[in-house]
Each structure stands twice: as structure tokens, then as C-alpha cells.
Amino acid sequence: MTNIYPPKRILMGPGPSDVHPRVLQAMAMPTIGHLDPVFQRMMDQSKDYLRALFKTENSLTFPISAPGSAGMEACFVNLLEAGDTAIVVRHGVFGDRMRENVIRCGANVIVVDAVWGTAPDMALVEDALKANPHASVLAFVHAETSTGVEADAGALCGLAQKYNCLSIVDMVTSLGGIPVDVDGWGADAVYSGSQKCLSCPPGLSPVSFSEKALNRIRSRKTPVQSWFLDLSLVMNYWDGEGGRSYHHTAPVNAMYGLNEALAMHMEEGTDNVHARHRLMHTALVAGLEAMGLSMLVDASCRLPQLNVVTVPEGVDEGAVRAHLLAHYGLEIGAGLGPLAGKVWRIGLMGEAARASNITVCLSALGEALNLQQHSADTGAALSAAQAVLAG
Amino acid sequence: MTNIYPPKRILMGPGPSDVHPRVLQAMAMPTIGHLDPVFQRMMDQSKDYLRALFKTENSLTFPISAPGSAGMEACFVNLLEAGDTAIVVRHGVFGDRMRENVIRCGANVIVVDAVWGTAPDMALVEDALKANPHASVLAFVHAETSTGVEADAGALCGLAQKYNCLSIVDMVTSLGGIPVDVDGWGADAVYSGSQKCLSCPPGLSPVSFSEKALNRIRSRKTPVQSWFLDLSLVMNYWDGEGGRSYHHTAPVNAMYGLNEALAMHMEEGTDNVHARHRLMHTALVAGLEAMGLSMLVDASCRLPQLNVVTVPEGVDEGAVRAHLLAHYGLEIGAGLGPLAGKVWRIGLMGEAARASNITVCLSALGEALNLQQHSADTGAALSAAQAVLAG
Numbered sequence: 001m002t003n004i005y006p007p008k009r010i011l012m013g014p015g016p017s018d019v020h021p022r023v024l025q026a027m028a029m030p031t032i033g034h035l036d037p038v039f040q041r042m043m044d045q046s047k048d049y050l051r052a053l054f055k056t057e058n059s060l061t062f063p064i065s066a067p068g069s070a071g072m073e074a075c076f077v078n079l080l081e082a083g084d085t086a087i088v089v090r091h092g093v094f095g096d097r098m099r100e101n102v103i104r105c106g107a108n109v110i111v112v113d114a115v116w117g118t119a120p121d122m123a124l125v126e127d128a129l130k131a132n133p134h135a136s137v138l139a140f141v142h143a144e145t146s147t148g149v150e151a152d153a154g155a156l157c158g159l160a161q162k163y164n165c166l167s168i169v170d171m172v173t174s175l176g177g178i179p180v181d182v183d184g185w186g187a188d189a190v191y192s193g194s195q196k197c198l199s200c201p202p203g204l205s206p207v208s209f210s211e212k213a214l215n216r217i218r219s220r221k222t223p224v225q226s227w228f229l230d231l232s233l234v235m236n237y238w239d240g241e242g243g244r245s246y247h248h249t250a251p252v253n254a255m256y257g258l259n260e261a262l263a264m265h266m267e268e269g270t271d272n273v274h275a276r277h278r279l280m281h282t283a284l285v286a287g288l289e290a291m292g293l294s295m296l297v298d299a300s301c302r303l304p305q306l307n308v309v310t311v312p313e314g315v316d317e318g319a320v321r322a323h324l325l326a327h328y329g330l331e332i333g334a335g336l337g338p339l340a341g342k343v344w345r346i347g348l349m350g351e352a353a354r355a356s357n358i359t360v361c362l363s364a365l366g367e368a369l370n371l372q373q374h375s376a377d378t379g380a381a382l383s384a385a386q387a388v389l390a391g
Numbered sequence: 392m393t394n395i396y397p398p399k400r401i402l403m404g405p406g407p408s409d410v411h412p413r414v415l416q417a418m419a420m421p422t423i424g425h426l427d428p429v430f431q432r433m434m435d436q437s438k439d440y441l442r443a444l445f446k447t448e449n450s451l452t453f454p455i456s457a458p459g460s461a462g463m464e465a466c467f468v469n470l471l472e473a474g475d476t477a478i479v480v481r482h483g484v485f486g487d488r489m490r491e492n493v494i495r496c497g498a499n500v501i502v503v504d505a506v507w508g509t510a511p512d513m514a515l516v517e518d519a520l521k522a523n524p525h526a527s528v529l530a531f532v533h534a535e536t537s538t539g540v541e542a543d544a545g546a547l548c549g550l551a552q553k554y555n556c557l558s559i560v561d562m563v564t565s566l567g568g569i570p571v572d573v574d575g576w577g578a579d580a581v582y583s584g585s586q587k588c589l590s591c592p593p594g595l596s597p598v599s600f601s602e603k604a605l606n607r608i609r610s611r612k613t614p615v616q617s618w619f620l621d622l623s624l625v626m627n628y629w630d631g632e633g634g635r636s637y638h639h640t641a642p643v644n645a646m647y648g649l650n651e652a653l654a655m656h657m658e659e660g661t662d663n664v665h666a667r668h669r670l671m672h673t674a675l676v677a678g679l680e681a682m683g684l685s686m687l688v689d690a691s692c693r694l695p696q697l698n699v700v701t702v703p704e705g706v707d708e709g710a711v712r713a714h715l716l717a718h719y720g721l722e723i724g725a726g727l728g729p730l731a732g733k734v735w736r737i738g739l740m741g742e743a744a745r746a747s748n749i750t751v752c753l754s755a756l757g758e759a760l761n762l763q764q765h766s767a768d769t770g771a772a773l774s775a776a777q778a779v780l781a782g
Contacts, residue, residue, distance in 0.1 A: 003651070004436050019644075033400065065457060073617060195640055228461045253410075
């Protein structure tokens with residue numbers, strides 16, 4: 001059997017995003033023990049970096065040893081018990097996954113829907129909170145990867161506090177791409193993913209829990225249904241008083257990668273990183289619109305790091321993606337759920353948010369559209385993007 | 392903040408074990424998408440390799456995207472429902488963790504204990520099966536990492552079948568180090584870890600499920616309590632008919648490492664790998680005994696890949712480990728649970744099972760013991776080990 005090795009891609013899908021060679025090389029550093037004193041110092045460093053990124057003083061801030069879906073589950077299974085009620089704001093696939101998580105906790109779920117591609121309506125959320133005074137959790141997705149919409153996280157966390165709920169916030173696609181402010185917003189349990197705007201390989205889920213969230217966990221009447229994700233056990237490894245004790249074996253080399261990516265983020269500076277995402281997004285949208293394409297999401301709530309583009313009538317969207325992958329090694333994302341076949345999702349996450357990628361993407365997309373007899377003016381698209389990039 | 396980087400260690404603890412540079416370099420290959428056609432071909436290759444290692448034809452054989460603890464949890468939460476009864480054979484820490492998992496499923500647990508450092512008693516297990524005819528699962532650890540004992544997995548799986556139970560078998564430390572035979576034994580749900588005898592970085596948990604296990608899952612009355620580990624969803628990604636669908640984002644680079652480690656295992660050949668573990672173990676034990684140390688576990692059920700050595704009276708075991716780490720970069724393991732402070736655990740797993748490591752370990756251990764005024768004849772130890780290695 002001949003071994004299979006990966007080609008070089010340009011990752012402009014919904015994640016994973018492009019990974020910098022420094023981070024890849026960090027993954028290849030020699031493995032050491034998960035209880036090694038040097039690894040424990042690295043754990044402390046990563047926690048400090050993550051606190052800076054999340055903008056929080058929360059002691060319990062660390063990466064869960066599994067992808068973002070496990071980070072989501074960690075929040076729900078620790079904060080909910082059977083019979084509790086949670087309100088879930090659903091404006092895409094990941095809000096629906098939150099709903100699934102509530103059900104699997106044996107808790108009651110109240111769903112507040114928003115049309116996919118639009119932002120959650122604060123009045124509807126407040127109505128649900130008023131109508132369900134026993135609800136103990138309000139959960140929502142800050143940056144919906146399936147639709148490209150940003151929810152107003154500060155306002156939603158404020159509503160949670162007003163109605164005495166803990167907030168669970170999905171920051172998988174937001175962290176590192178747009179401002180987050182865990183302490184300023186008063187978010188109680190948040191999770192992210194390594195493979196989006198942090199530009200790491202997938203596999204880790206940074207999380208942070210407020211003191212209010214920890215008090216909820218301490219006052220549980222029943223054990224957490226997951227042993228692997230039980231924070232009362234996991235925190236002895238990540239946040240142990242007087243030394244760490246073994247819980248599970250952490251993914252050591254993945255942690256090397258995350259620590260390096262976080263260090264690179266700090267070197268560039270959070271504000272600069274956010275500004276870069278914003279600039280690249282503006283350039284990409286200018287190019288796409290000059291090409292005659294249109295964005296699904298209104299500019300008022302559009303995510304810079306995930307650009308959802310409507311597939312023009314008559315275009316075979318799968319053939320376009322296949323052309324990009326085959327001829328340019330360029331990955332862009334397909335639509336999910338009700339948006340399947342109707343949109344492309346173009347990521348500008350972390351290392352992928354670079355001028356060179358925008359040039360390749362616009363040029364390749366124009367070529368693929370023209371191959372399908374859908375006239376697209378690539379020259380105009382590149383000019384429009386370059387005008388933005390030139391400031 | 393100065394970034395922290397790992398030193399080069401020799402990993403002879405209970406895992407992670409030494410990782411070959413080929414595997415480390417594979418971790419650093421460029422990240423591609425988890426739905427990329429090339430990655431899907433690599434997934435198929437890894438599944439084929441794992442089937443060969445597990446000795447199974449089970450279609451659902453793949454690595455869970457999280458460490459071995461999550462693999463354990465995947466087995467329990469999928470095969471058990473609230474109110475079910477499981478019999479757990481407990482001969483160390485990991486058997487106790489199985490018991491915890493059963494409880495968190497809301498199921499009843501019957502524990503059959505063996506003294507730590509001894510093998511499970513088949514008669515006691517059969518008594519428990521007879522006394523609990525409604526039990527639906529028999530669970531046990533094949534290679535107890537906390538004690539260095541091998542359980543008779545074939546006999547235990549046979550008992551499970553005789554009493555109409557599904558078997559859940561922990562192969563975390565056995566896979567790749569000693570023979571396993573999933574189909575021959577009729578094991579129904581098995582899990583392992585990447586960081587033991589497979590010599591990968593930690594973070595992945597290879598699992599395999601029999602048709603009987605899948606039928607149990609298909610006939611569940613309640614949803615699996617974990618969304619992340621729900622096999623009815625996960626299998627659409629790893630084992631999808633007519634194409635894979637997105638479930639979670641797999642840890643792509645960790646998978647590169649695993650695929651490379653599995654390929655290296657195939658190149659060496661399973662029988663040769665097992666023989667190497669056995670030879671290195673024999674040499675290490677000869678050396679340890681020539682030095683005046685004694686093994687905790689009787690030779691009849693001793694694991695070659697995990698050697699549990701009794702700490703001599705009056706020796707500060709923590710100081711010995713600290714000396715080895717500081718002066719030789721050599722990690723060996725401490726005792727867990729009731730064995731804490733009483734034993735060392737010396738791993739000879741995968742790449743760590745090399746003659747050079749045995750030489751360093753015996754020599755460094757002799758030096759550390761002599762520093763504590765505990766006379767140890769390092770020369771005799773090395774001679775005894777070398778006599779074994781010379782065949």
C-alpha cells in the first residue's frame with residue numbers, strides 16, 4: 001500500500017484555515033510527557049495567551065483536548081442537568097447543534113429562530129426569556145459559520161444577565177477574527193476552535209468559564225454525564241491548586257501548535273489581526289460584487305472571516321468548487337442545511353486572510369464561472385479588490 | 392513573554408512514548424480540509440491499517456478525534472442506556488474509570504475486583520455473569536497501564552459471549568505492543584490510544600465495533616447522551632455510504648501522524664514489532680533484577696510494554712524520577728492510586744522499546760539509587776541486559 005500524503009492547498013473554506021509554517025513546525029517538535037514540568041509551563045503560557053484573546057480574567061481558561069464540537073458539549077453538559085430549561089437562539093447549523101446538546105442533557109429546550117442569513121432578533125429573545133422565567137441558560141452562536149452572520153453577543157449576554165440566565169456563547173469562528181470580550185459582555189461559558197481564525201490544525205477547543213458558571217457546576221445535584229468533559233475533574237489537570245493531577249492524556253503536539261499560533265497572534269497584536277481580517281474582507285467583497293456576485297448577508301451583520309456568496313442562477317456550484325480545487329488547490333466551502341447548493345462560503349480566517357489569497361480566489365472563481373458560460377469580469381473584480389488593498 | 396519549547400526527552404513512562412521523526416514530520420505536513428478527497432483517501436488507508444492491527448473485518452474501525460478517555464466513553468455511551476446493567480472487571484485505575492463511565496450512563500454497575508498487580512480471576516467473573524443474567528455488557532482492560540498486568544482477553548470475551556453480553560475491551564496500552572485479535576476473540580467494542588505502542592503523539596483513540604455492537608446501537612430507545620461521540624452520527628463521516636458527510640472537524644494533522652505511524656508498523660511487521668517489545672522487556676527485567684530490584688507483577692501476566700518495578704524500602708521514588716529527568720531527560724512513570732509512591736512504571740512502548748533506551752534507563756536508575764545510598768550494581772544490570780539482547 002502506497003502511503004497517502006496531502007497536497008498543498010489554499011484553505012478558504014469554513015475551516016480548517018491555512019496554517020503558518022511556524023505552527024506546522026511546532027507540531028513536529030519532540031513529544032514530551034503531559035505531566036512534564038516544561039509542558040506544564042507551556043500550559044500556563046497558553047492559558048495566559050487565551051485569556052488575552054478572550055479578554056477575560058477567568059482562571060478556568062484552557063483548550064479542551066478535542067475539536068470545537070466537544071467544547072460545545074463541555075459547556076452544555078457541565079451547566080445543564082436533566083429537567084433544566086435552556087433557551088437556544090438558532091440562526092444556523094451550529095445553533096441547531098446547541099439544541100441537540102440541550103436535549104441530550106435531558107433538559108428542556110426553547111428555540112428562538114432567526115431566518116438563516118439574518119441576525120437574531122433581540123425582541124424575540126427577550127420575549128422567550130420573559131415567557132420562560134425558569135430557564136437557566138441562554139445559548140447562542142456569536143459567529144455562525146453556516147451563514148456568515150454575526151450576532152450581537154454583548155446584547156445577548158446582557159439579556160441573559162437581566163433574566164438571570166447563564167450565557168453559553170459559541171466563539172468557534174469569532175475568536176481571533178473579530179473582537180470578543182468575555183468579561184466585558186459577562187459571558188459565562190464560551191468555546192472556540194483551533195482551526196478557524198487561530199490558524200492551527202483542527203483538534204483543540206479553547207474554552208473559558210466564569211465564576212458564576214463554576215458555581216453552577218459546584219452546586220450540581222447530579223454528576224456530569226460525560227467523564228471526559230467533566231470540568232470538576234478536568235480542572236485538576238489544567239487549573240490544579242498545588243500541582244496538576246492526571247485526568248486524561250492531553251494532545252501534547254497539538255498544544256505546541258496552538259501555543260505557537262497564539263504567540264504569533266500576540267506578536268501581530270489583536271487589533272492588527274482584526275484590522276487585517278476587516279481589510280481583506282472589504283477587498284474580497286468589492287471584488288465579488290464587481291464580478292456581479294452578491295453576498296447573502298446584509299453588511300450590518302456580515303462576518304469578515306466568513307463570506308457567504310449567493311450562487312448565481314444556472315451555475316453548478318459543485319463544479320465550480322471542484323475546478324478551484326483541481327486547478328488552484330483552492331478550497332472554498334459549500335452551503336449547509338437549507339443553504340446547500342445555494343451559496344459558497346469563502347473563509348478569510350487567520351493566515352488565509354492575505355492579499356495573495358484574495359487575488360487567487362477572485363481570479364479562479366471568475367475563470368470557473370466563465371467556463372460555465374456565466375460571464376464574470378475577473379479584471380474588474382481584481383481592480384476593485386486591489387483598490388481596497390491599496391487603501 | 393518568551394515562548395516555551397519542549398526539550399528532547401526519552402519517554403519510558405506509561406505514555407506518551409517516544410515518537411519517530413517520520414511521524415513528527417508527518418504532523419507538520421500542510422493542513423488540508425477534513426472533507427478534502429485526498430484526506431478521505433487517507434482516512435480509508437488508516438482504517439485499513441487499523442483493521443490489520445486490531446485483526447478485524449469490522450467496517451466501523453477508525454480513530455475517534457480525541458484521546459483514549461474519549462474512546463472509552465464512546466464505547467460506554469453508545470452501548471449502554473439508563474437502567475442497563477454492566478459488569479466491570481477492575482484490576483487498576485482504568486477499570487475504575489470504566490465503572491465511572493457506566494454510572495454516568497445511568498446504568499447499574501457490578502464490579503469484579505482483582506488485587507492490583509494480579510490478573511482477573513475468571514471464576515469470579517463467571518460468578519458475576521451468572522448472578523446478573525440481565526447484564527448486557529462485560530467490560531475489562533486488556534493491558535492495565537496502572538499495574539502492568541495483562542488480562543486474558545480471549546477468555547473474558549468468551550465469557551461475555553457465553554452469557555450473552557457485549558464485551559467492551561480497553562486496548563489502549565495493548566494495541567501494537569502485544570497480540571490483539573478482535574475478531575478471533577469476538578470482542579464487540581474496543582478502543583486504544585495513539586500515544587502508547589503506536590508511538591504517535593497523544594490525541595486520537597482508534598476504535599472498532601462489531602456488527603453485534605452496531606445492532607445494539609441501532610436498537611437503542613434513547614439517544615446517545617453525547618452528541619460528539621454518537622456513533623450513529625460519527626459513522627456518516629468515517630463510514631458513510633455514498634460519500635462522507637460533515638459531523639465534526641477531524642484533527643487532520645494528528646491523523647497524518649497516525650497514518651504514518653501505522654505505515655511504519657506495517658513496514659516492520661506486526662509479529663516483528665511484538666517480538667521486539669518482548670525482547671526489550673526481557674532484557675530490561677534481567678537488568679533490573681540483576682540490580683536487585685523486583686517486579687510487581689508475576690511473569691505469567693506481565694506486560695512487556697509496561698514494567699512495574701517495586702520501589703525499594705527507604706528510597707525516595709520521586710527524587711529518583713526527578714534525577715532521571717534532570718540528568719538524562721528520561722521520563723519514567725510514578726505509581727497511581729494505591730500504588731502511588733510504591734512503584735515505578737517503566738514503559739517500553741513502540742519506538743521506546745529500543746536497546747539504547749534500556750542501557751540509559753538501567754544506567755541512570757543505578758546512578759540515582761546509589762546517590763540515595765541504595766547500593767545498585769549497574770555493571771551487573773547492564774551485563775544481564777546485554778546478554779539477553781545478544782540473544
